[in-house]
Amino acid sequence: MSETGSQADRAPETASGEGSGHGHGHGSSRTALAVGAIGIVFGDIGTSPLYAFRETFSDASTYSLAIDRLHVLGVVSLIFWSMVIVVALQYVTILMRADNKGQGGSLALVALLSRHIGRSSYGWLVVLLGVFATSLFYGDSMITPAISVLSAVEGLTVVDHRLDPLVIPIALVLLIFLFFLQKRGTAKVGMLFAPVMIVYFCVIAGMGGWQIIQNPDILWALNPWYALQFFLTDGFIAFLALGAVVLAVTGSEALYSDMGHFGRGPMRLSWFGFVMPCLLLNYFGQGAMIAALPPEQAAEVVRNPFFLLASEEWRLPLVILATVATFIASQAVISGAFSITHQAMQLGFIPRLSIRHTSVTEAGQIYIPVVNWALMVAVIILVLTFQTSSNLASAYGIAVTGAVTIDTLLMGVLFVGVWKWKWWIAAPVVAFFLIVDGAYFAANLTKVPQGGWFPLVVGLIAFTMLTTWAKGRKLMRARMSETAMPIEIFAKSAHNSAVRVPGTAIFMASQTGGVPSALLHNIKHNKVLHERVVILTVEIDDVPYVDEHERCEMHDLGDGFYRAILHYGFMEETDVPLGLKSMSRCGGEFDMMQTSFFLSRQTLLPSGDDAGMPIWREKIFAWMLRNAATAMEFFRLPTNRVVELGSQVRI
16 A cells, blocks of 8 residues: 555645746756757657648548648648647646646646645546546557657658568667667767757758748748638538647647746747747648649648658658657657656555666656556557558547647636636636637547547546546545554553564554554564654655655654654655655654664455445456555665565455
8 A cells, every 4th residue: 555645635735836946957047948848848749740731631531632722721721720729829828837836747737726626526527637638648658659650760661662561660670679778768868869859850940941932822821711711611521630630739738747847938938939930830841842733743742741841862861860859759758658657656546666767866767667568568569550650640639639628628727726717717718728629639539430449448448547546545545544543542552561672663654643554463463662663654745846844744642652744746756764864853863774664565355345446446456456566665665674564454
């Protein structure tokens, strides 16, 4: 049983910390952070030009668009205004203001909202929405490496169509290498990310800009009338095309989630000052090239316009550059999956997992083996099953649009519950974004038979497991509380009924009340107590970081008994021995060679009724409990100073 507290059970009275600088790379200049963000954050959305424009015209499975001036201008106009509304306005301008002590993302936003409205009648719904958005992210983190690397390697067929049989083997080798690279960390290779991505963005902007100079008529697409005219002319087909247009804004949720690494200011500078102009130049350039060609040739070129922007002698270098860029983008998404998993673990939605730190200087550089290998297997299966990036595109959009739509709903709660907007001001703003995001999501729902089912299935499985773990922990803790003896009574009765031996015993407890089962079993079987007995609880607060002076909370219960609480944020590492160093007031300093840690290990016995959870969910919870990492590893306890005592619990 994890010693961390459930997010849903607490609403600590701490400041939200909007605008806090935690985790923003202390001491770094705004420009340096902005450059770093280009390499780490914008790879996902930056590699979208490889397939987004192409898929809008080549999705012959559900509709067919004529390749003429009307449709080219309409599609480019839709891409432009989608980028403005969804990425620039919704995420970069509005949601980046909703930081939780500097951190962003669905879970950080839910933690922020829970702190303000957690006790309200709809607080549980906010938590469920955030958990489902997180569940969809896992589907996204599986599809992104597959579609990105595959679309880049497919550029080889533009260089020489005879290389087509090599596309899947090369893509698989690159992807497998990518996942094996994770355990080494990205601290060293990460230094190369920014220069490579800057070169990539400059190259795609230059190619697009040259085509715009050749055919400046494409700039009429800046006028939203052409997007509207597309809908007036094609109706339902234009609606279906939204399912491919939205691929141009994939990675928007990742921008929000990665805000904690660089800060909103540097990321806004990167987006508005460099990334967005480069992307738009490339999209407009692809449109300009297609619009200038006769229909027969345009139909051939639109199959892969990104690589055909380059002249023949530069296409192979462009394939190599694009492949490296997609490699970097995939790396960022995988690291994001590690970060999201760590947050979910700390907030009580995922059992303890083995976490390895890959950098001695950056706390955020972590590696979670089980997540890494699960993603690798899923990516390999995706590539072998879908075969082409065009087939994968059908599965890609629904995960992204689902998460964006949920973020819009959470944004409405933010306006009213946290920022205290009047409802008549918040409602039109939220309605506007819901119409836009909901249209994209609805358009992608039509692709469920073609592959959209995959992220929905992944999301449903992840959602079931996350909520089952949270519910099971709550039930287990409630059942243990029912039989728990008050510590004050225990301390008085145990003082004279057991032999006191030298040293310190720390009993890890999941709750701040009652006597942990390990302490009861110890005195029952061993009939001894240490001179100093500390009942220690690790609590994860609804903030990313806890200030050092607020880390420790101690209560002297008398007769050598102490109640201690260590507070951590959901982005922090729970290093108990390090935290104990600041607890000198708890009966003196802690000498690890004279300290023993006693842990409780519960074995779940299914109750056989549906009073708490259905039996099938109880079995899932029991399986997760058995496979959770040990508390010794999770809390970084000294391996030779730990004693585990087991008990059985029915929920």
